[in-house]
Amino acid sequence: MTGPKQERRWDIMRNLLYLMVFQILVGLWLMVSPFVLGYREITSITTNNLIFGAIVLILGVGVAYYQKTLPGIEHAAKKPA
Numbered sequence: 001m002t003g004p005k006q007e008r009r010w011d012i013m014r015n016l017l018y019l020m021v022f023q024i025l026v027g028l029w030l031m032v033s034p035f036v037l038g039y040r041e042i043t044s045i046t047t048n049n050l051i052f053g054a055i056v057l058i059l060g061v062g063v064a065y066y067q068k069t070l071p072g073i074e075h076a077a078k079k080p081a
Contacts, residue, residue, distance in 0.1 A: 020064035027057030 030053030034046040 016067055017064060020060050020067065023060035024057055024064070027053045027055075027060055029053070030056060 030049045034040040034042075034049050040046050
């Protein structure tokens with residue numbers, strides 16, 4: 001299956017990977033922000049940021065990994081000679 005439909009699918013999957021990288025960075029920022037911005041003394045907000053940052057980070061890594069291992073995606077990059 002090659003053609004414009006396959007090319008469009010590959011573009012969508014590449015954009016999804018960029019979105020997941022952004023999600024991973026947001027998760028990291030949520031986890032680090034209490035220490036960078038100086039409100040780590042407020043334990044409820046710090047705990048909230050650490051928990052939700054870890055959730056966002058794990059979901060981003062999981063979806064990025066799953067997206068890379070989908071069946072057929074590795075063939076989308078290959079062009080017939």
